Amino acid sequence: MGRLFDTVAALLGFTREITFEGQAALWVEELARAFHRGLAEGVRRAVAALAEEHGAHTVALSGGVFQNELLLEDLKTLLGSFPVWVSREVPANDGGISLGQAALALQREQTGIWRG
Numbered sequence: 001m002g003r004l005f006d007t008v009a010a011l012l013g014f015t016r017e018i019t020f021e022g023q024a025a026l027w028v029e030e031l032a033r034a035f036h037r038g039l040a041e042g043v044r045r046a047v048a049a050l051a052e053e054h055g056a057h058t059v060a061l062s063g064g065v066f067q068n069e070l071l072l073e074d075l076k077t078l079l080g081s082f083p084v085w086v087s088r089e090v091p092a093n094d095g096g097i098s099l100g101q102a103a104l105a106l107q108r109e110q111t112g113i114w115r116g
Helices: 002-011 023-031 033-054 069-078 094-111
Strands: 059-061 084-086
Touching (some): 023 033, 069 084
Parallel strands (some): 059 084
8 A cells, every 4th residue: 555655645746755665655644634534434345345255353454554643543433343453563564574474374384285
C-alpha cells in the first residue's frame, strides 16, 4: 500500500524531492482524509467478506502502511466487532517481514510441507 500512497500523492500534485520514507504519505494524510476513510472502508468490506468466507474472527493489520495513525484508527473503528492485532514488538514495516518469513519457513519445515 505504500506505493499506492506514493501514487496518490503524485496524482494530487506532490512533486517535491522526498527526503524520508513516508513523506508523500504524510502529505496525502493531511490533504486527502477522504481518501484514507474510503480506503479504510474498502479494507473493512474486504475483511468482512473474507471473515465470512473463512470463519475468521480476528484481524491482523501489518505492514508499513499501518504506521499511518489516521488509517489505523479509522480501521479499528470500522472493524469494531473484530479484535484487531497490530505489531508492537516487531516493526510493522519492512523490518518485520523477515521475521514473518522465518516463522512461515519454520512452520513449513515442522509440518513437512517442503519434504518430498
